[in-house]
Amino acid sequence: LSSCNVLPQAFYAQDTVTVARALLGCLLVHDSADGLTSGRIVETEAYLMGDEAAHSFRGPTARNAVMFGPAGYAYVYFIYGVHYCVNAVTQAEGVAEAVLIRALEPVDGLAIMAARRRTDTPRQLCSGPGKLSQALAIGAAQNGLPLFDGPLRIEAAQTPVHADDIVTTTRIGITRAAELPLRFYLRDNSHISKR
DNA sequence: CGTAAGATGAAG
């Protein structure tokens, strides 16, 4: 049964860079009314306390409230008037850090994803934070959902990812704290987002 | 209130 592979809440309550790296290879699943879609996480970014690029940098607001809560919940936000992006909240309650899930390698429900994304090209389905949210139907209704239980969840990697296969770079699309090495992706994977 | 910028994507 796949649900016995779900990562426990305690997994998220640790160092955010550790979680960002450990999420690579894991499966993001959304069991929605339209059917089940999932993909292997191949790219992540860490957003930390004291990090000017983090939504939590200027303190709690209505939008970023989930980031200040306990670990293991989905922080979903709307950006550029068009797209949603999904994060996993990490660390202890009050420590507003999170991991942005930036790209997936599609695994289950490719036909559903193709219909939602209006393209059949596998590489176009989940190769970016806005794309994968659309492909898995993750939106405002999913903000605050637990990732360790329920329809939106993350399951452990089928095969372990070796540290040598993780590439570290600077984050994409930010202007402040742009020099920090907080983006992680699986080497040579064809589903990575582009700059 | 007014408004500028934003953890993006697609088209030209």
Place this chain on the structure above:
DNA sequence: TTCATCTTACGG
């Protein structure tokens, strides 16, 4: 390179 599209956050 430009634009779609709109919420949030911050200043007046």
